[in-house]
Amino acid sequence: MAGSQAAASAKPAAVVSREVLERFATDVFERAGLTPEHAQIVAQVLVWANLRGVDTHGVARIPRYVELIEAGDMNARPAIKVSAETSASVLIDADRAPGPVAMTTATSAAMRKAAEAGIGMALVRGTTHTAALGYYTLAAAREGMAALAFSASWPNMAYHGARAAGVSTNPVSIAVPGGRAGPVLLDMATGIVSFGRLMQARRTGQALPEGSALDKEGNPTTDPRRAQIPLPMAGPKGSGLSLMIECLTSLVVSNPLISEYLEGTPVGRRHRQNALAIAIDLARYGDPAAFRREVDRLVRSIKALPRDPDTPEILIPGERGQRTFERRRREGIPLPRATFDELAGLASRLGIAMFG
Amino acid sequence: MAGSQAAASAKPAAVVSREVLERFATDVFERAGLTPEHAQIVAQVLVWANLRGVDTHGVARIPRYVELIEAGDMNARPAIKVSAETSASVLIDADRAPGPVAMTTATSAAMRKAAEAGIGMALVRGTTHTAALGYYTLAAAREGMAALAFSASWPNMAYHGARAAGVSTNPVSIAVPGGRAGPVLLDMATGIVSFGRLMQARRTGQALPEGSALDKEGNPTTDPRRAQIPLPMAGPKGSGLSLMIECLTSLVVSNPLISEYLEGTPVGRRHRQNALAIAIDLARYGDPAAFRREVDRLVRSIKALPRDPDTPEILIPGERGQRTFERRRREGIPLPRATFDELAGLASRLGIAMFG
8 A cells, every 4th residue: 555565674774763763854854944843744754654664655755855955846944825715625825845744734724624614625735745645634533533635746657548657646545533443544546556666666676566567668567677657556547536636636726737747847847746635523424432433343344354365364444554653663663774874875964963 | 437338249229319218217217206306317317327338327227226216225205304514514314315316416515515615515324326426526517616426335345355245346436627628527436347347247248357356255257147246446445445435424424334234234234325425616726717728738638648559549537438428419328138128127017118
């Protein structure tokens, strides 16, 4: 699912506690120019992805974020403002804010509106890499709301029937509160594999499953060094869903990403994202405690299904990530050599103490 | 995509105009006890699916609808009421209304709320077969709004890792207005194939693609006579999305379908559905005319991508359906022998004149 769970393959270069890694990431982003508060938000969101096992969306992204800040594509000191507002929604102009800053702002706004209007929506215009969407929907679920988020970025996934990137692996996340079993959290990209997974495969050299990607020339490949373009999940469904997400986010907020990129305009090649978060206040439509009990009951029913003998266990969306979270919170976050070295190089360049 | 496009294989038993087919369907539903107004809505929604080429969701469903009415599962004279309301949403208690009646009511309510609050949501509790969701989202798009709809029903699709039906092929539809190219309409089920497509394959004897279904015992099969349970699209993504739709619809409205069914409770085996429609008033967040132009521009960009030589044409969501719509509106709707005979049998039993 989203990103892909960490393959605990090679011996990690370091195993780092959440606190140490968050401290390090916060230091980096402060040095890169973010306010201490914003630096901490970005650090928390990235490290959360590592805790969940979604290493493709974790601290491995730090060097790229710093690059984006230095290139002026990610704004270290954004003037985030609400540029349109209704009783149930806001349109947030993110001013190229780091994605986690824009998205936590948006999620809070969607929840505030939902508390007033039953449903609340925050549209986000001109953010940057939104990181793991599950962080935001889960935050809403922990406050007792159901939440849904999409984000859109430039083309990196094949459109069904095309031999080139035409849409993005635009993620979708949906979360609902649960009872004893905790929230249920879906966080998936619209590609067969995420772009992060492709980058990870390139680093580790691990072969890709058949039918998951195209090379630069648009030919199917399983070679991780040649794979460039993920194919959409379920063919036209995946690329269709991704296209609709571009419409519901980018076109609604008048900040098209796909056409600008495909037409090769100057702005089209800049790193930009748009997003949407919706929160639903469950208490307006029923008894929230009953809802949580019903989620647990649903989970039990699914887990009691006859199991495919090829599958070790029937899993609920977010369950594996939650287990990894609990283990890594106790045992620390393993960092592969490549990630560790990149972070060490960055720390040295920025004059920051490296952990470990 | 949704349902699957009609395979124009065998010679049809009849080719019928939209008007004649709608008149016939309206007569049937009036005879079955619906008000003339409701009968016409159901007829229009079913015939629309045929016009679009989604024959699995068209008039072939009429006999089943009548059966549901006669069994008391579908209520010919529902007392639809709003049981909760906020400034941006309604919870509609559908009283087992025919799905198209509940869903057109819900879509109108979502649009009315969106006109006031920017975003509007209608939750639908206890409806029956919602038919082709694209009808409702397209209706909103034609009024200049973006729309999104989900519906939930009892388990008919395998949950990833299970050898039995555990979730439903719960459809998702998203539509946005367009310019010259018209609205873009995604209407897809979360299964690799829809349940309707499976039923159609059973009727026509056409083999199913590898990896699309399980037989009654939970074994993979391509035999249309043995295939009973569609597999989820993209494995855990499809069944995860479907599970979240059950949560966002059925559990939010306190009308669980999956657990009741899997636990084998008496109510669990009754035909029931729940749904959700969201409308977004584009004019609150930007210039609607610019939005339409940008949709057309996006469509042009996608269509200009280098084409996979194995694909005759790069298609936009809803494009094939729209072409079929235009052709069938001119040339009539072909009805396969099996459907025609079933309808003729029903007409004779109800004492209604058969067309053709």
